[in-house]
Amino acid sequence: MAAQMAVNSGASLWGPLKELWETVEGAVWRRQAESVHLLGLQLKKHKPHFLSLFRNPPKSAEQREKVRKASLEGISIQGQQGARLLPEALLTEAFILSDLFDMGEMAALELLLAGEHQQSYFPGLTRGLVAVLLYWDGKRCLANSLRTLIQSRHGKTFTLDLSGELVALTTRFTDELMSQGLTQRILTLVSEISVPREFERLQKQCGLGNEKHRKEVADLIKECRLSLAECLFAWTCQSPLTKDDTLALIGHLETVTAEADGSLDSVNVALLMALLYCLDVSFLEQGTEDREDLLQALPLLTEREYVSAVHCRLVEAQPWKLPGLQAVVRLAWALSLRALSQLPQGAALVEFTEGDESLADQALLDSVFLFLTEGVLSCEGFTQEEFYTRRLHSLITDFLALMPMKVKQLRNRADEDARLLHMAIQMGSEPPTSLRRDLDHLMILIGEFYSKDPFNLELALDFWCPSESLQHTSLTGSYLGVALQRPPHKQVVLSKFVRQMGDLLPPTLYIPYLRMLKGLANGPQCAQYCLCLLRANGAPLRENLQGAAASSPVSWEHFFQSLMLYHENLRRDLPSADTAQYRHPPLRGITQRELDGLTSFLQLLTTIVTWSESARLTLYKHPQWTPVVLMLGLAQCSIPPVLKAELLHCLAAFGKSPEVAASLWQSLEYAQVLQTVRAPGQRAGAGIEVELNEIESSCEEYPLTRAFCNLISTLVERALPVNLGVGLRAPGLQPYLDFLRDSVFLPFPTRAYRRAAEKWEVAEAVLEVFHKLLQDYKPQPADFLTETVVLQGEQIPALKPPGYSLMFHLLNDSPMLALCLRLLEEGLCHLDTYAPFPGLYLCPYLCVPVSIPLYVCVCVCTYICVTGMEFVQLRT
Known part of the structure; x- marks a missing residue:
C-alpha cells in the first residue's frame, strides 16, 4: 500500500x-x-x-x-x-x-x-x-x-x-x-x-x-x-468533423458574444475558422493526386444526412447572439452549396443546393462583410495564423466567382441608392432609411484584408489578370501558387470585378473603391498591376482641361489634375505673412467628401510607390504631373493637417529611392516646410513648427508631426546631404535636428493627447530618426574642431554632423538625456505593472537613444587609446 x-x-x-x-x-x-x-x-x-x-x-x-x-x-x-x-x-x-x-x-x-x-x-x-x-x-x-x-x-x-x-x-x-x-x-x-x-x-x-x-x-x-x-x-x-461534432460546433458558436470593441477573441476566431474549414470544398480546385480520396472522405458529398442536418440548422435556426457571426457561417454554407452544385456528385443534393441564394441574401441582410471587417479582421490573433488568411481569401474570392449575379445585384443596388441619395440632397430632405451599404462593406473588407500580409503571401495577385507586359517574365499569372501561361477562369472573373467596379463609379462608392485598390496594391507585383490599371483608365493627355476631365475618376490623370486644380485654387488665397498660416479657413472650392477622396487616393499612391520602385521612378519623372513638386506646393498651403500628413507620407514613399531622396532634401529645404531660414531668435512664422504648436496641440492629435518624422527618417536613411541650405544658412541638417529635439521630443511628455497611444507613437517616430543618425555616425577628429563658413560675407560657425550633435546632448547633462532616462524609468514602471497600457509595444524604442550613444562612447574611447595624444590635442 x-x-x-x-x-x-x-x-x-x-x-x-x-x-x-x-x-x-x-x-x-x-x-x-x-x-x-x-x-x-x-x-x-x-x-x-x-x-x-x-x-x-x-x-x-x-x-x-x-x-x-x-x-x-x-x-x-x-x-x-x-x-x-x-x-x-x-x-x-x-x-x-x-x-x-x-x-x-x-x-x-x-x-x-x-x-x-x-x-x-x-x-x-x-x-x-x-x-x-x-x-x-x-x-x-x-x-x-x-x-x-x-x-x-x-x-x-x-x-x-x-x-x-x-x-x-x-x-x-x-x-x-x-x-x-x-x-x-x-x-x-x-x-x-x-x-x-x-x-x-x-x-x-x-x-x-x-x-x-x-x-x-x-x-x-x-x-x-x-x-x-x-x-x-x-x-x-x-x-472533416462528423455530423454530431459539426452541429456541436455550430451550437457553441450560437452562444458566442463579442469583446467590448465588437470583435471576436482569438479563441472564438479559431472556432469560427474551424467551422469554415469544415464547410470548405475549395480545396478540390487544386487538383492534387489524392483528390479522389479526399472526395470520398468528404461528408458533404458522401453523407446526405450530414448536409441535411447542417442545412436545417443554419436555415431554420433562431437568431444567434451575434447576428454577424451567423451571417458569416450562412455565407460560407451558401458558397459550399453553390460549389457542390457544380460537381457531378451535387446532383443528388439539389433540394439543398437550391437554397444557396436565399442563404446568401440572409447573410447580406445581417451585414456579413461589415462583421468580417469589424469582428474578425479586428481580432489581434487573426493575422498570426496563415491559414486563417487563406480561408478568408477563399471565402471572398468564392463569393465573387461563384455568385456573379449577386455581385451585380449589389452594384445595381448601390447605383440606385446613390441616385436616391443625390435626389435627397438636391431636394434638401433626409436620405431614405432603406439605403444599404453592402457593396461598400465588401470593398472595404477587401481593402482591409489584403492591406495586411504578414506572411508575404500576396494573395491579392488572384485579382490581377495580366493583360500586358509588366517588365517581369514572372507576371504571366499565378493561381494557388502555380505559375500559369493562361490565367484560370476564377482569376479572370476577379480581375473583371476589379475593373468593372471602377466603371461609371457613383460618388458613394469612390472612397470604398480606392480603399479596395489600396489593399489589392499591397505587394511588389500587385502594385505594378495597379499602376497599369490606373494608367489604362486615363484618357490621353490633352492640352485643355476638358480632355483631362474626360478620363476615368480612378486614373492618374484625374487624380493629378484634381490636385493641380486644388493647388491653384488654394494659391489664390494664400495667407499673408501677418495672418497666421495655421488659422485654416473653411475649405475653399472643395467639399469634405472630395477631401476624403484626395486622402484616399494619396494613400493608394503611397502604397503603390512604396512597393514598386519602377512605379516610383515613373511617376516621379513624369513631366506633366511632377508629383513631388505638386505635393510640396500643397504642403505649403493652408490645408487640414490630416491631408498634409498624407502628403508627407507619400513624399516619404517617393524618398525610398536614393536618387529621389537627394533631390527631395533640396526641394524640402526650398519649400520651407520647416522654416530653416530666419534671423537668430526669430520665431517661426509658418511651416510645420507652427502647425504643431498651434493646430495639433489644440486638437490633441499629431498626424502631421508623425508624418514629418517619418519623412525625415526615410530621407536620412537614403541620403544625408552635407550642403543642405548652402548660401542661405549654415549648411547641414541642424535645423531639422533642433526641431525634432526641441519642438517634438522634449515637449512630447507634457502635451495633451486625445488618443493615449499617440504619445508613444510620437516618441517612437522621433527616436527612430535619432536611432538611424546615431547608428551611422562614426566620430572623426575633425568633428571636434571649430570650423567656420562664409555666409553673406560673414564668418559663422559650421554645423556639426547630426550624429555628433546627438552624441553631445546624450553624453552631457542635458534635458534630452534626462528625458531619455526618465522615459526608460517610466517604461519600466509600466512594464512592472504587468498590465496592458497604450503604446506598450513601443517601449523598446525608448532604450535606443541611451544604448547607442553609450556604445559609440566606448568606440570613441577605444579610438583615443589607439590614436594616442594627437586626438586629444586636436580636441583641445
Whole structure:
C-alpha cells in the first residue's frame, strides 16, 4: 500500500506532462533521431490524460486520510528511501489546493512539493503560488501536445513533411481520440474555462500573488483555451468533423458574444475558422493526386444526412447572439452549396443546393462583410495564423466567382441608392432609411484584408489578370501558387470585378473603391498591376482641361489634375505673412467628401510607390504631373493637417529611392516646410513648427508631426546631404535636428493627447530618426574642431554632423538625456505593472537613444587609446 500511495515529487500533473510536450516537440518540430519510438511510448503512457483531457484525479477518503497522517507517520516519496514527515502547514495547503482545483489530495500534495522544489526559479513566490503556475503549465503542455499531434496528421490543407511512420502514428492516435468525444470535450472546456472565473476561485483561497504572478497565470489560462480551440481548427484543416461534432460546433458558436470593441477573441476566431474549414470544398480546385480520396472522405458529398442536418440548422435556426457571426457561417454554407452544385456528385443534393441564394441574401441582410471587417479582421490573433488568411481569401474570392449575379445585384443596388441619395440632397430632405451599404462593406473588407500580409503571401495577385507586359517574365499569372501561361477562369472573373467596379463609379462608392485598390496594391507585383490599371483608365493627355476631365475618376490623370486644380485654387488665397498660416479657413472650392477622396487616393499612391520602385521612378519623372513638386506646393498651403500628413507620407514613399531622396532634401529645404531660414531668435512664422504648436496641440492629435518624422527618417536613411541650405544658412541638417529635439521630443511628455497611444507613437517616430543618425555616425577628429563658413560675407560657425550633435546632448547633462532616462524609468514602471497600457509595444524604442550613444562612447574611447595624444590635442 505504501508503494501505491508514494508521492511523485515531480508532480504527476506537471512533470510527466512537461516530458510529454518535450517529446512531441522533439518528434514533430525538431525531427530528433529515434523520436518516433519515444513518441509512441509517451502516447501510450499518456493516453488516459488525452482521453480525460484536463480532468483531475478524483478525491478519495483513503488519500485524504493518508495525507492527513503524513505529519505523524510520514509518507513515501518516489526516489527517496523511507517515509518523510511533512509539516502540518504543507498538508493544510494540500487540502486547500485539492478543494480549489477539485483534485485528489495526493496530486495536490505532489504539486506543492514540486512548487517547493521549483521555488528558487520564482523569487518572491510561495510554494503554493508556484504550485498554481505548475498546475496550469501542465495543462498547457497537454493542450499544446494535442494540438501538435493533430497538426502532424495527414490531411487536405497542409503537410509538415514528416516521415510516413510518424504521420501514421499521430493520425491513428488522434483518430481514436476523436472517436471517443474529443470535440465535445474541447468545446466544454472552452466554455467552462475563463480567466475571470478562475481568478475568482483563486482569489478566494489566496491563490494569486503579485502582478507578475497574476499575469503569468492569466497567460497560461489563455494559452490553454487557445490551444484547445486550435486543436479543432487544425483538425478541420486536415479532416472533416462528423455530423454530431459539426452541429456541436455550430451550437457553441450560437452562444458566442463579442469583446467590448465588437470583435471576436482569438479563441472564438479559431472556432469560427474551424467551422469554415469544415464547410470548405475549395480545396478540390487544386487538383492534387489524392483528390479522389479526399472526395470520398468528404461528408458533404458522401453523407446526405450530414448536409441535411447542417442545412436545417443554419436555415431554420433562431437568431444567434451575434447576428454577424451567423451571417458569416450562412455565407460560407451558401458558397459550399453553390460549389457542390457544380460537381457531378451535387446532383443528388439539389433540394439543398437550391437554397444557396436565399442563404446568401440572409447573410447580406445581417451585414456579413461589415462583421468580417469589424469582428474578425479586428481580432489581434487573426493575422498570426496563415491559414486563417487563406480561408478568408477563399471565402471572398468564392463569393465573387461563384455568385456573379449577386455581385451585380449589389452594384445595381448601390447605383440606385446613390441616385436616391443625390435626389435627397438636391431636394434638401433626409436620405431614405432603406439605403444599404453592402457593396461598400465588401470593398472595404477587401481593402482591409489584403492591406495586411504578414506572411508575404500576396494573395491579392488572384485579382490581377495580366493583360500586358509588366517588365517581369514572372507576371504571366499565378493561381494557388502555380505559375500559369493562361490565367484560370476564377482569376479572370476577379480581375473583371476589379475593373468593372471602377466603371461609371457613383460618388458613394469612390472612397470604398480606392480603399479596395489600396489593399489589392499591397505587394511588389500587385502594385505594378495597379499602376497599369490606373494608367489604362486615363484618357490621353490633352492640352485643355476638358480632355483631362474626360478620363476615368480612378486614373492618374484625374487624380493629378484634381490636385493641380486644388493647388491653384488654394494659391489664390494664400495667407499673408501677418495672418497666421495655421488659422485654416473653411475649405475653399472643395467639399469634405472630395477631401476624403484626395486622402484616399494619396494613400493608394503611397502604397503603390512604396512597393514598386519602377512605379516610383515613373511617376516621379513624369513631366506633366511632377508629383513631388505638386505635393510640396500643397504642403505649403493652408490645408487640414490630416491631408498634409498624407502628403508627407507619400513624399516619404517617393524618398525610398536614393536618387529621389537627394533631390527631395533640396526641394524640402526650398519649400520651407520647416522654416530653416530666419534671423537668430526669430520665431517661426509658418511651416510645420507652427502647425504643431498651434493646430495639433489644440486638437490633441499629431498626424502631421508623425508624418514629418517619418519623412525625415526615410530621407536620412537614403541620403544625408552635407550642403543642405548652402548660401542661405549654415549648411547641414541642424535645423531639422533642433526641431525634432526641441519642438517634438522634449515637449512630447507634457502635451495633451486625445488618443493615449499617440504619445508613444510620437516618441517612437522621433527616436527612430535619432536611432538611424546615431547608428551611422562614426566620430572623426575633425568633428571636434571649430570650423567656420562664409555666409553673406560673414564668418559663422559650421554645423556639426547630426550624429555628433546627438552624441553631445546624450553624453552631457542635458534635458534630452534626462528625458531619455526618465522615459526608460517610466517604461519600466509600466512594464512592472504587468498590465496592458497604450503604446506598450513601443517601449523598446525608448532604450535606443541611451544604448547607442553609450556604445559609440566606448568606440570613441577605444579610438583615443589607439590614436594616442594627437586626438586629444586636436580636441583641445
